[in-house]
Amino acid sequence: MDRKWWKEAVAYQIYVRSFKDSNGDGIGDLRGIIEKLDYLKKLGIDIIYLNPINKSPNDDNGYDISDFKDIMDDFGNMQDFDDLLRETHIRDMKLVMDLVINHSSDEHPWFTEAKKSKQSKYRDYYIWKKGEAGTPPNNWGSFFGGSAWEYHEDTDEYYLHLFSKKQPDLNWENNDFREDIKRVIKFWIDKGVDGFRMDAINHIAKDDEFKDGKVHEGKIYGDFLPYVQNLPKVHEYIRDIRKEINNPEIVLIGETGGISYHNAYLYTGADKKELDFTFHFDMHSVGRGEKDWERTPLNLIKDIKEKMSGWQTRDDKEGWCPLFYSNHDTTRTVSRLGNDEDYLEESAKMLATLMFTQKGTPFIYYGEEIGMTNNKGFELEDYRDVAIFNNYKDYVESGLISEENFMKGLQYTSRDNSRTPMQWNDNINGGFTKGKPWIKANQNYTKINVKEQEKNPTSILNYYKKAIDIRKKYQSLVYGEFTEINREHEEIYAYLRELETEKLLIVVNFFDNTPQIKIEKEIDLEKSELILSNYDTDKIKNKLNVLELRPYEARIYLIK
Ligand code: TEU
Ligand code: CA
Numbered sequence: 419m420d421r422k423w424w425k426e427a428v429a430y431q432i433y434v435r436s437f438k439d440s441n442g443d444g445i446g447d448l449r450g451i452i453e454k455l456d457y458l459k460k461l462g463i464d465i466i467y468l469n470p471i472n473k474s475p476n477d478d479n480g481y482d483i484s485d486f487k488d489i490m491d492d493f494g495n496m497q498d499f500d501d502l503l504r505e506t507h508i509r510d511m512k513l514v515m516d517l518v519i520n521h522s523s524d525e526h527p528w529f530t531e532a533k534k535s536k537q538s539k540y541r542d543y544y545i546w547k548k549g550e551a552g553t554p555p556n557n558w559g560s561f562f563g564g565s566a567w568e569y570h571e572d573t574d575e576y577y578l579h580l581f582s583k584k585q586p587d588l589n590w591e592n593n594d595f596r597e598d599i600k601r602v603i604k605f606w607i608d609k610g611v612d613g614f615r616m617d618a619i620n621h622i623a624k625d626d627e628f629k630d631g632k633v634h635e636g637k638i639y640g641d642f643l644p645y646v647q648n649l650p651k652v653h654e655y656i657r658d659i660r661k662e663i664n665n666p667e668i669v670l671i672g673e674t675g676g677i678s679y680h681n682a683y684l685y686t687g688a689d690k691k692e693l694d695f696t697f698h699f700d701m702h703s704v705g706r707g708e709k710d711w712e713r714t715p716l717n718l719i720k721d722i723k724e725k726m727s728g729w730q731t732r733d734d735k736e737g738w739c740p741l742f743y744s745n746h747d748t749t750r751t752v753s754r755l756g757n758d759e760d761y762l763e764e765s766a767k768m769l770a771t772l773m774f775t776q777k778g779t780p781f782i783y784y785g786e787e788i789g790m791t792n793n794k795g796f797e798l799e800d801y802r803d804v805a806i807f808n809n810y811k812d813y814v815e816s817g818l819i820s821e822e823n824f825m826k827g828l829q830y831t832s833r834d835n836s837r838t839p840m841q842w843n844d845n846i847n848g849g850f851t852k853g854k855p856w857i858k859a860n861q862n863y864t865k866i867n868v869k870e871q872e873k874n875p876t877s878i879l880n881y882y883k884k885a886i887d888i889r890k891k892y893q894s895l896v897y898g899e900f901t902e903i904n905r906e907h908e909e910i911y912a913y914l915r916e917l918e919t920e921k922l923l924i925v926v927n928f929f930d931n932t933p934q935i936k937i938e939k940e941i942d943l944e945k946s947e948l949i950l951s952n953y954d955t956d957k958i959k960n961k962l963n964v965l966e967l968r969p970y971e972a973r974i975y976l977i978k
Contacts, residue, residue: 419734419897421897422669422694422738423464423512423667424465424512424613424669424694424738424779425738425779425896425897426464426890426896427464427465427512427779428462428463428464428465428774428779428780428782428886428889428890429463429464429465429466429467429514429740429779429780429781429782430458430461430463430465430466430467430781430782430784431467431469431742431745431746431781431782431783431784432451432466432467432468432469432784433446433469433746433783433784433836433837434446434447434448434451434468434469434471434480434493435469435479435480435492435493435837435856436784436837436838436839436840436850436856436857437450437451437454437784437840437850438450438451438453438454438840438842438850439850439851439852439853439855440452440453442851442852442853443492443851443853444851444853444854444855444856445492445493445851445856446493446839446840446850446851447492447493447494447498448471448489448493448494448498448499448501448502449494449498449501449502451466451468451502452498452501452502452505455505455506455509455511456509457868458511459509459511460883461782461787461879461882461883461886462882462883462886462887462890463511463782464510464511464512465511465512465513465514465612465613465779466506466511466512466513466514467514467515467516467615467671467781468513468514468515468516469516469746470483470490470515470516470518470617471489471490471493471499471515471516472484472485472486472487472488472489472490472518473485473488473489473490473491474490474523475523475525475584476490476492477523477582477584477585477804478562478581478582478584478585478804479802479804479837480516480518481516481518481581481585481617482518482521482522482523482524482525482581482582482584482585483518483522483523483526484522484523484525484526484527485526486519486522486599486602486605487602487605499609500609503609503610503611507610512612512613513610513611513612514611514612514613514614514615514669514671515606515611515613515614515615516614516615516617517603517614517615517616517617518617518618519588519599519602519616519617519619519622520580520587520588520617520618520619520621520622521579521580521581521585521586521587521588521618522585522586522588523584523585524583524584524585524586525584527540528540528543528544528595528598529543529544529586532544532546533570533572533573535573536573536575539594542589542592542595543588543589543592543594543595543598544577544578544586544587544588544589545577545578545586545587545589545624546570546573546575546576546577546578547567547575547576547578547628548574548575548576549567549569549575549576554566554567554569554576555567555576555628556628556629556630556631556640557630557631557633557639557640558630558631558639558640558641558642558645559631559637559638559639559640559641559642560579560580560581560582560583560639560808561580561581561805562581562582562804562805562808562809563805563807563808563809563811563812564583564639564808564811564812565639566578566579566580566639566642567579568583568586578624580618580621580642580646581618582804582805582808587621587624588622590622590623590651590655596655596658599659600659600662603659603662603663604662607663607665607668611668612667612668612669613668613669613670613671614668614669614670614671615671615672615673615697616656616670616671616672616673616693617673618673618675619652619656619672619673619674619693620647620648620652620672620673620674620675620676620677620685621646621647621652622652622655623646623649623650623651623652623655624645624646624649625644625645625646625649627645628645629645631643631644631645636709636818638812638813638818643676647675647676648674648676648677648684653684653685653690653692656672656685656692656693657690657691657692660691660692660693661691669694670692670693670694671693671694671695671696671697671740672685672686672692672693672695672696672697673696673697674696674697674698675698675699676699677696677698678698678700678725678728679698679700679725679728679729679732679739680728682695682696682698682729682732682736682737682739683732683735683736683737685737686736686737686738686739687735687736687737688734688735688737689735690737693737694737694738695737695738695739695740695778695779696737696739696740697740697742697745698739700725700729701725701742701743701744701748701754701755702747702748704716704721704722704754704755705721705754705755706830706831709823709827710823710824710826710827710828710830710831711823711824711826711827711830713830716755716928716929718907718908718909718910718911718928718929719905719906719908722755722911722928723902723905723911726772726776726911727900727902727905727913729776729778730776730777730778730900730902730913731900731902738778738779739777739778739779740778740779740780740781741772741773741774741776741778741779741780741781742773742780742781742783743755743769743773743783743786744783744786744836745781745783745836746783746833746836746837747833747836748833748836749792749830749831749832749833749835749836750785750786750790750791750792750835750836751766751769751783751786752765752766752769752786752789752790752791753791753792753835754792755769756768756769756970757930757970758789758791758792760930761930761969761970762789762791762866762878763789763876763877763878763952764952764953764968764969764970764971765970766786766789766878766881767878767881767952767970767972768926768927768928768952768970768971768972770787770878770881770882770885771885771924771926771950771952771972771973771974772911772924772926772972773885774885774886774888774889774895775885775888775889775895775915775922775924775974776895776900777895777896777897777898777900777915780889782882783836784840785836785840785841787878787879787882788841788866788867788868788871788877788878788879789866789878790838790840790841790860790866791860791862791866792829792835793829793834793835793838793858793860794829794860794861794862796828796829796832796834796858798810798825800834800857800858801828801832801834802834802837802856802857803832803833803834803837805833806828806832806834809824810824834857837857838857838858838859838860839851839855839857839859839860839863840868841859841860841862841863841866841867841868842867842868842869843863843867843868843869843870844863844864844865844867844869844870847859847863848860848863848867849863849867849869881952884950885950888949888950888974892915892920892922892976893917893920894915894916894917894920894921894922895915895922897917898915898916898917898920898922899914899915899916899917900913900914900915901913901914901916903937903938903939904935904936904937904938907933907935909927909928909929909931909933910925910926910927910928910933910935910967911925911926911928912924912925912926912935912937914939914977920976921941921976921977922949922974922975922976922977923937923939923941923943923946923973923974923975923977924972924973924974924975925937925965925967925972925973925975926967926970926971926972926973927967927968927969927970927971927972928970929969929970930969930970931969932966932967932968932969933966933967934964934965934966934967935964935965935967936963936964936965937963937964937965938963939963941963941977942963942978943963943965943975945978946975946976946977946978947975947976947978948973948974948975949974949975949976950972950973950974951971951972951973951974952970952971952972953968953971
């Protein structure tokens with residue numbers, strides 16, 4: 419296994435807008451992050467991954483960039499960035515930026531020039547098509563509701579936007595554009611950035627026939643995924659970027675929907691010279707029902723074991739993987755995979771035990787380390803996600819979906835569940851801001867916050883610290899062999915991690931009952947040392963390798 423700094427690291431994702439507001443405008447910012455670097459260092463963080471911080475009109479909270487080489491006004495200025503990068507490096511932490519290059523903002527100069535004339539040099543930086551008698555070039559629907567095409571009257575053509583209409587897709591077929599975007603990447607590398615998370619990178623190649631997509635049951639528009647996701651040409655463009663970067667110490671992380679453990683090697687295989695690892699969407703869908711307002715009970719084998727062990731048991735040459743259960747595009751981990759009602763602490767700690775004992779780079783999503791949960795009781799006007807309001811028009815105002823089901827669907831699936839202000843203490847808005855927060859704080863900040871948990875030795879936060887310490891102490895958790903045991907058990911997930919003579923057994927119960935498991939392995943638990951548990955350890959009984967686990971109980975044994 420070739421050793422890399424980013425394989426041994428623990429990462430932390432910061433949704434900058436919601437992390438810490440330093441100037442009272444209700445929006446998180448770079449100086450707010452600087453205030454909290456010591457908190458992150460103490461937690462055991464090695465990599466900080468920031469959601470986009472470039473200049474943006476914020477139609478999609480920074481994922482619509484109007485200047486790739488400057489900092490968003492809401493977050494501060496380039497001096498603040500230079501200070502943040504320096505302070506991060508002084509603390510021996512690394513900084514990974516979000517690189518959003520599948521599209522730009524419609525306020526980017528390239529696009530404003532492109533709109534002026536079909537003869538503009540920048541016209542072909544984007545994807546323009548004629549419509550047919552007032553209708554778009556095809557029936558594609560955007561990820562954020564409505565058509566994927568926006569009509570531009572002055573030049574009588576439509577432009578493509580897989581996301582919002584203020585996010586026109588960039589044309590990667592255009593060589594001048596590709597040379598320009600390489601200059602952007604070089605600019606940030608020269609400033610000292612340690613790596614990039616490449617947003618929606620699997621969409622940068624489009625099928626050039628622009629055929630209509632299938633209109634699935636209950637949908638209004640055609641499905642464009644087969645024509646805009648993971649097409650072969652994506653690899654050619656990424657290899658070109660990697661060659662340009664030409665520095666193995668710079669980590670390149672993809673974001674690739676529609677990819678999982680059986681085909682991630684297409685992007686991350688050692689022989690591909692493309693990405694080091696890639697964010698997938700496997701955990702996003704767990705628990706989701708047929709409709710957004712429906713839930714399905716957790717099926718441990720199908721939803722968890724097959725997926726997680728699938729990533730764990732790939733051949734090393736297929737590449738590395740992230741270990742994450744939440745980010746800014748899905749809901750809060752403990753609400754989706756755990757139990758945020760009766761067993762918040764136990765289940766949050768159980769999930770953390772998985773994250774820090776598997777092979778891959780753990781990514782803590784801000785607030786996960788204190789068990790932040792989904793919102794309860796947001797009204798429609800409390801939501802901020804651009805993806806919501808087009809869908810409301812398309813589906814509720816047209817009567818296709820009832821208001822009640824639409825609102826319930828948001829409660830279960832909205833990205834805004836994971837974008838409420840970080841809960842630092844029990845002051846108003848969780849101590850995130852002295853102003854009015856850009857999005858309402860989750861009202862449980864009075865109970866779930868950093869200050870309370872720092873002083874409580876059995877808090878979720880202190881469990882994360884212990885689990886991270888254990889991960890850094892035992893190399894088998896980073897580079898060791900993963901062997902799942904008792905796959906058929908429907909409530910308990912159990913596996914070994916081994917490296918030379920070091921052997922750890924991890925067992926977790928995913929439910930609120932007390933199942934037993936007989937460890938079918940030539941290990942003698944009587945002689946093993948229990949090195950971490952989310953329950954008090956003196957009441958643990960296990961004889962003859964039969965373990966009985968309490969609700970959401972998690973244990974790590976050092977096998978002697
Ligand atoms: O999300 C990408 C994304 O949502 C698509 O890749 C899609 O969900 C996936 O391919 C389905 O298989 C990124 C950011 O994470 C998100 O916050 C932004 O809104 C989006 O791109 C646009 O930049
Ligand atoms: Ca601010």
